[in-house]
Amino acid sequence: MCTNCGCQGDAALMTDLQTGETRTLGAADQAGSSDRSPAHAPHSHDHSHLHGHSNEHTHSHDHGDDLGHGHGGAVKIVDVEMRILAKNDAEAAKNRAWFAGREILALNFVSSPGAGKTALLERTIVGLAGDPPLFVIEGDQATANDSERIRKAGAAVVQINTDTGCHLDAQMITRALSALKPSLGALLLIENVGNLVCPALFDLGERAKVVIFSVTDGEDKPLKYPHIFRAATIVLLSKIDLLPHLDFSLDEAIMNVRRVNPEAAICKISARTGEGLSDWYSWLRREAALARQAAFA
Amino acid sequence: MHELSVTCSIVEVVAESAKGRKVNRVTVEIGELSGVVAESIAFWFAEVAKGTEAERASLDIRRIAGLARCEACGAEFSTPSMFTACPCGSYRFTRLRGEELNVKSIELEEVS
Secondary structure, eight states, rough: TTOOOOOTTTTOOOEEETTTTTTEOOHHHHTTTTTGGSOOOOOOOOOTTTOOOOOEEEEOOSSSTTTTTHHHHHHHHEEEEEEEHHHHHHHHHHHHHHOOOOOOOEEEHHHHHSSSHHHHHHHHHHHHTTTSSSEEEEESSSSSHHHHHHHHTOOOOEEHHHHHTOOOHHHHHHHHHHHHOTTOOOEEEOOOOSSSSGTTTTTOSSSSSEEEEETTTTHHHHHSSSHHHHHHHHEEEEEEGGGGOOOOHHHHHHHHHHHOOOEEEEEEOEEEEEEEEHHHHHHHHHHHHHHHHTOOO | OOHHHHHHHHHHHHHHTTTTTOEEEEEEEEEEEEOOOHHHHHHHHHHTTTTTTTTOOEEEEEOOHHHHHHHHTTOEEEEEEEEOOOSSSSSOOOEESSSOOEEEEEEEEEEO
8 A cells, every 4th residue: 555664555465275375465466466356346336535636726825924835936736635545445435335246244353452353253153154154354463373263163264464554454355355255145254453443444345343342351441442442333242251250340341332332232242152142143144134135225 | 553554645645646746735634533643644744755746745734623413402512532422411423523534735836
């Protein structure tokens, strides 16, 4: 994404666990894979947020009082009026249309590191037993450890290593999709980089964000990271089997979620004991059905 | 952390609009509830802009204060933080302002 500092994209790696193939997600790859990218959605995407009409007009004003720059000639003001993240948003809109056309339910899983995202995915793969078919995109700064776990649990998976990057972006998802090729009506679970800050800002084209809030975190996590909790459609309070050993107050945690997001669904789960998972599976199946209906809306 | 990528996106948008012309000033809008730290953008900007049309540009950051409309009582109220409730006590509201992340305009040097 940025050729100056390599903050996104250029240093990112993608590993297809089915073939073992690893490639960089650099600029060259972007051009080469564009014809295989899932950008051929049958739906037109909404780019009402992209105001690409650069309005240029020349101002002839002297800068007598303006000490900002020392030139005296005419300057041209270009009204850019563009969202800073317009490029990511446009790519996310393409992904969203691609999912809709294929009746795919795409979910973006976000949490702090170690809250139990991968454990929940492993358990969900086994619990749903292929109905609907399940595909996973794993995001981590480094290693393919998580995607190995997912592969062993029985789902097709592509690992993205963001290197210095602190979040997945929409373009990484586009490229991962061209390798993963999720089937019609599938469930696509995207495990974001463990981080409650940056992923809040980058739309991947998902239908919903799933925030995992571990009871080993403090009850005030939603207050400390309000952006991500506000963006959540569902909050999963995880590791509830540990509650007897902790001073964690579920009531207080739920109240804090409600303060930043009164609408979010809340589900209490343990990937270890299986408690609460039937509610989680019901939510998933309901959302999957809505995603299928949306394809014909 | 994401301020670096956000700054990269700003420079990218600016370069696309400048089309090779030298940029004197870049004006951006950053909402106070956007989740982006304006000071951090200012810190990264000079570094990220190196070697681009915006290399010597000054960065003008306009902060936009949060404003919301309550769904319970209909009043508009200012929201200095993510958890400011409406004075009526309701947490159900629509945010009107404060989440902006826009490149507003750029000022180019005319070569004539």
